[in-house]
Amino acid sequence: MTRPFPDRLARVLADVTGIHHDPARHYLLESRLSGLVRRFDLDSLESLGLLLEKTRPDQGLWPHVYDAISTGETYFFRDRPGLDLLFSSLSASPVLRTGPVRLLSVGCSSGEEVYTLALLALKAGRLDDFRLEGIDLSFAQIEKARSGIYGQRSVRRVPEDLLERGFVQEQSLFRVRDVVRTATRFSRANILSVPSPADSYEGILCRNVIIYFDEEVRRKLINIFYRLISPGGFLLTGTGELFPDGGSPFHIESRNGIVLYQKK
Numbered sequence: 001m002t003r004p005f006p007d008r009l010a011r012v013l014a015d016v017t018g019i020h021h022d023p024a025r026h027y028l029l030e031s032r033l034s035g036l037v038r039r040f041d042l043d044s045l046e047s048l049g050l051l052l053e054k055t056r057p058d059q060g061l062w063p064h065v066y067d068a069i070s071t072g073e074t075y076f077f078r079d080r081p082g083l084d085l086l087f088s089s090l091s092a093s094p095v096l097r098t099g100p101v102r103l104l105s106v107g108c109s110s111g112e113e114v115y116t117l118a119l120l121a122l123k124a125g126r127l128d129d130f131r132l133e134g135i136d137l138s139f140a141q142i143e144k145a146r147s148g149i150y151g152q153r154s155v156r157r158v159p160e161d162l163l164e165r166g167f168v169q170e171q172s173l174f175r176v177r178d179v180v181r182t183a184t185r186f187s188r189a190n191i192l193s194v195p196s197p198a199d200s201y202e203g204i205l206c207r208n209v210i211i212y213f214d215e216e217v218r219r220k221l222i223n224i225f226y227r228l229i230s231p232g233g234f235l236l237t238g239t240g241e242l243f244p245d246g247g248s249p250f251h252i253e254s255r256n257g258i259v260l261y262q263k264k
Contacts, residue, residue: 017137019213040061048061067141070137078157079238081258093233093234102200106206108141110141111144111146115181133185142186146186222247235262237259
């Protein structure tokens, strides 16, 4: 008989990351974390949970846990209609004219979304007007983002002109050009405890992330986003992703399943 996933481990993961994993998918979480149990000579997943409870979230095995549970599935120009809607909304808003425009990608993984934003700004001739930031729980993903080096699969949807303007091809790899990278910054951080002051960003992207949080954490998130976004700024979520209470206190615009929240 298969043993149930340890309650202690599930609880400490949820408390620290805010992510409540569906019990039906605990088998996937177990497969990812069992490697750490073997690697660090622990007795069991229960022992891992006990150890994590006694360790600060930025120390010990926590960095390895973040890397293990990170999905990391992304690519350039993923779900482009949402990005186009964000950029057109920014263009129609006074925030773009006061610059620099500060955008934050939450759960940025290996950086493709942030660099996509930079490429769109480059195409518009406004790269110098943007400050683009990405945060993620995974140390390994942030290091990859900072390197700016990607394979063919990651860049497969980059328009040909931007592939040439934004990358240097090195055999089978593509390195983001320095002129694009200078507009970006990547940090290992948890959005639930981000220390940035109020009105820090004209736009925040949190796509394919909030689906992993329960309703209580989603309520906390929307208040965090409202604090961090400057008046007139925007929050972009993934297709079909919704916040409790219809996203109050934001004003909501929805187009073809794309939800854009604006702070009035």
